[in-house]
Amino acid sequence: GAVVSQHPSWVICKSGTSVKIECRSLDFQATTMFWYRQFPKQSLMLMATSNEGSKATYEQGVEKDKFLINHASLTLSTLTVTSAHPEDSSFYICSAGGPTSGGRTGELFFGEGSRLTVL
Amino acid sequence: GDSVTQMEGPVTLSEEAFLTINCTYTATGYPSLFWYVQYPGEGLQLLLKATKADDKGSNKGFEATYRKETTSFHLEKGSVQVSDSAVYFCALNQGGKLIFGQGTELSVKP
Numbered sequence: 001g002a003v004v005s006q007h008p009s010w011v012i013c014k015s016g017t018s019v020k021i022e023c024r025s026l027d028f029q030a031t032t033m034f035w036y037r038q039f040p041k042q043s044l045m046l047m048a049t050s051n052e053g054s055k056a057t058y059e060q061g062v063e064k065d066k067f068l069i070n071h072a073s074l075t076l077s078t079l080t081v082t083s084a085h086p087e088d089s090s091f092y093i094c095s096a097g098g099p100t101s102g103g104r105t106g107e108l109f110f111g112e113g114s115r116l117t118v119l
Numbered sequence: 120g121d122s123v124t125q126m127e128g129p130v131t132l133s134e135e136a137f138l139t140i141n142c143t144y145t146a147t148g149y150p151s152l153f154w155y156v157q158y159p160g161e162g163l164q165l166l167l168k169a170t171k172a173d174d175k176g177s178n179k180g181f182e183a184t185y186r187k188e189t190t191s192f193h194l195e196k197g198s199v200q201v202s203d204s205a206v207y208f209c210a211l212n213q214g215g216k217l218i219f220g221q222g223t224e225l226s227v228k229p
Contacts (some may be wrong), residue, residue: 113162
């Protein structure tokens, strides 16, 4: 299947700093990627849809100035958590549709996830 | 809006027991349905999928049938193993975005 890779897999930062998480589709081009957030023992919450070459579409309740998303190329989307605070600590997961799925069947391939801890 | 509801966990079973994790959905139209699995400390992996009514998805001994009449997609396995311990998520496709259920934690004891 298609491969999606995230980096870093875990990061610890001080409160007030910004953290960037990268999501790459390694063997296919992804015009659309999705960013999810997962709290401990809870489901995945869709944060935003990242569109290559245009602005991201944020879900209701997600602060776009807090969670900056950039999709500069067909294989890379980045999520930047700006001025991070302890409540931003979470597991962030990106996903993208594979080359023969995506819009047709909705199947998504997921990155390994990035665990952010804000001290 | 579209939604997915799963049975609450955690579910604890002995090895070789029969597993059922219930999943029902609410959606307009006939979305594709999925089961994803998340092993401890890892991201999500697609377990199986079904794209239309009466389709049966299967993988690694797990099965789920897309039931339009009951809007369900229950996950089953005849004989679970310790290595099946994970969190299982039911999901549907809403315009290319996945809507997830709350997840069901499965713990299999030897």
